[in-house]
Amino acid sequence: xTTVELPEGLETIGKRAFFNCNLKQINLSxxxxxxxxxxxxxxxxxxxxxxxxxxxxxxxxETRGMLMENxxxxxxxxxxxxxxxxxxxxxxxxxxxxVTGILAYLDRYNIQTVKIPSTLKNISTRSLPTGIINMEVxxxxxxxxxxxxxxxxxxxxxxxxxxxxxxxxxLPEGLETIESFAFNHVRNVKIINIPNSVxxxxxxxxxxxxxxxxxxxxxxxSIDPLFKGTNxxxxxxxxxxxxxxxxxxxVLYNKDKTKLIxxxxxxxxxxxxEGQVKTIGFYAFYGQAKMTDIGLxxxxxxxxxxxxxxxxxxxxxxxxENVQKIxxxxxxxxxNLSKIQIDKEFGTIxxxxxxxxxxxxxxxxxx
Numbered sequence: 001x002t003t004v005e006l007p008e009g010l011e012t013i014g015k016r017a018f019f020n021c022n023l024k025q026i027n028l029s030x031x032x033x034x035x036x037x038x039x040x041x042x043x044x045x046x047x048x049x050x051x052x053x054x055x056x057x058x059x060x061x062e063t064r065g066m067l068m069e070n071x072x073x074x075x076x077x078x079x080x081x082x083x084x085x086x087x088x089x090x091x092x093x094x095x096x097x098x099v100t101g102i103l104a105y106l107d108r109y110n111i112q113t114v115k116i117p118s119t120l121k122n123i124s125t126r127s128l129p130t131g132i133i134n135m136e137v138x139x140x141x142x143x144x145x146x147x148x149x150x151x152x153x154x155x156x157x158x159x160x161x162x163x164x165x166x167x168x169x170x171l172p173e174g175l176e177t178i179e180s181f182a183f184n185h186v187r188n189v190k191i192i193n194i195p196n197s198v199x200x201x202x203x204x205x206x207x208x209x210x211x212x213x214x215x216x217x218x219x220x221x222s223i224d225p226l227f228k229g230t231n232x233x234x235x236x237x238x239x240x241x242x243x244x245x246x247x248x249x250x251v252l253y254n255k256d257k258t259k260l261i262x263x264x265x266x267x268x269x270x271x272x273x274e275g276q277v278k279t280i281g282f283y284a285f286y287g288q289a290k291m292t293d294i295g296l297x298x299x300x301x302x303x304x305x306x307x308x309x310x311x312x313x314x315x316x317x318x319x320x321e322n323v324q325k326i327x328x329x330x331x332x333x334x335x336n337l338s339k340i341q342i343d344k345e346f347g348t349i350x351x352x353x354x355x356x357x358x359x360x361x362x363x364x365x366x367x
Contacts, residue, residue, distance in 0.1 A: 002045075006032075008052075013039050030054040035069065035080050038105050044084045064096065069103070076100040078122070087111060093129060095120060102127040116144055125161045125181035132163045132185065148172075162186055173197050178205040186210070194220070196239075201227045209233050218242050223252065225262040230287035232266035253277075260284050267291040275299055280307045282327070289313050296320055302327075309333050309355070319343065321367075329355035338362055 001021040006013075010029050015036035018026075023040065025048040032055060040046060049060045049067050060067050065086025069078045078101040087093070087106065092113040095102070101122030111129035118140035135146040145152045149164035150171075158177040161184075162169060168191040171178075177200040183189065184204070189211055194201075196217035206214060207229030216223075216238040223245060228234055238247045245261070246253050252261045259279040263271070270293035273280065277297060282304045285291065292313045298320045305327030308314065316339035319326070323344075331337055332355035339362050342349065346365040353363050 012036070015039065016041065018043060024048070025050065028052060028055060028058055033057055035067075037103060040067075040081050041105055047083050047085050049081075061096070064094075066096070068099065076122075077119075078103045080104055082106060087129075116141060116146075118142075120144065123160065125179065125184055128161060128185075130185045132161075133165070135163070162189070164189065167191065169193065171195055171198070176200065178202065180204050182206070183208050183211065191215075203227060204229045206234070207231050213237070216242070216245075220245065223261065225252075225281055225283040226286060228262075228264065232264065234264075236264050263288065269293065270295065273297050273300065278302065280304060282306055283309065285309075285311055287311070296323075298322055301325070303330050305329050306332055306355075312336050315339070316341070319349075323349065325349065326351060326354045331356040333357075339364065341366060343367065 002024050004026055006029050008029050009031055011031050012034040013036060017036060017039045019038055020042040023043045023046045027050045030052040051058050051060055057070055065083035066079050067081040069080050077099050079099055080103045082104055087108045091110055093111045094115045095117055097117040098119050099117060100119050105127060106129045108129045110131060112131055113134045114132055116137045118138040120141060121143040135151055137144050137146045143154055145154050145156060150162045151160040152158060156174055158179055159175055159182050160179050161182055164186060165188045167188055169189055170193045173195045174197050175195060176197060178198060180202045181204050183206045187210055191213045192211060193215050194217055196219050198217055198220050200222040201220060201224060203224040203226040205227050209231045211234045213235045218239045218241045220242060221244045236247060238245055244255055246255055250265045251263050253259060257276050259281055260273060260277045261281045262284055267288045268290050271291055272295035275297045278299055279302045283306050285308050287310045289312045291311055294314060294317060300320060300323055302325045306329050308331055309329060310333040312335050314334060315336050319342040321343040326349050328351060337356055338358060340356060341364045343366045345367045353360050356362055
C-alpha cells in the first residue's frame, strides 16, 4: 500500500491503522482531529505528509520530518510521528521547543542523544529510541532531570529510563517509583540495587533478560506481578524487613503468604500451590508456557483475572470446591486448554468460561 486517499469528512485515524504499510505520501483532511497511537509506524518510505488548508490540529515540519498535533483545550503539542528518513539522518534527536509530549514510538538504535526542551512534560520509555547513551535536558524544564545516565522526574521520585553502560546500578535513596520499561534498553547492566525508599515497581519495569540480580528494599509496597514481564532468568531478593512481601523458593507472595503474586522462575512440568495460599493474583502465572500441570490447594478461595493467561502448556485444570471466585479472563490466551473441572455445582461461580477460548464446552461441573 503506497497511496491512500482519505475522505474530507474523516475525523479519526485509529491506532496502528496503517502500521507496516509502504506509504510514501499521505494527505490529511481538513476535519481530521485525532490520530491513534503508532498509526503510521514502520512506514519506512513515508516522507511527505500534506495537511489540508484549514486543519488547525496538525502541522508537519518537513525539515525535522515531524508530524505534530495541537490540543487547543490543554494547550499541548505532541509529536505523533517522525519519518524514518529524518531519524536516519543523524544520531541526535532534538525535540523542538514548544513540544509538550511524544506519542510516537522511536525504536531506533542509531539515535544516541536526545535533547529535551523546557516545554516537554509527557514522555515514556517506549517513545524513546533504544540506543540512547546521552540525554540533555534544558535546565528550565520543570518535569525531567537527567543524572548519572538515568532520566528521572524533576523531583527524582520516579525513574523514567536508565541508559547506563555500567554493570551495577545503585539507584538513589529518595526514589519512590520505577516506571514501566525503565530498564528495557540497557544491555550491560547485571545487578540493580533498589533503595528502601522505593514504594512502587510498575509492570515491565525490569523486563530485561540481561539483568542477573535485583535486590528490593524494606519499604516497597506495590510490585506489579509483571514487573519482570516474562523474563524468568533474573534472580530477585527482598529484605526480610519488608512488611508487605516475601520471596520464598523464587516465588513472590504477600507477607503472610496467603496470596501468590508471581512465580519468578520458569516452571517446567508441574507446579503445586502451597496450602496456605488463598488467592492467586492477577497474572501470577502469565506466560508460563512450559508448565504442563498445576496442583491447586483445597484452601484456595479466589483466582484473580488473567492468573493463568498465556499458559499454553496446560491442557486441563482442576478447581477445588473451596474456590468462590474466578476473575475475568483467568484462562485467556490458553490455546491448548481443553478441560476445566470444577468441584462445585453448576453455575456457582459466575463468569464461566472466564476467557477460555474453547468456551463453555470445556467446563465440567462435578457436583
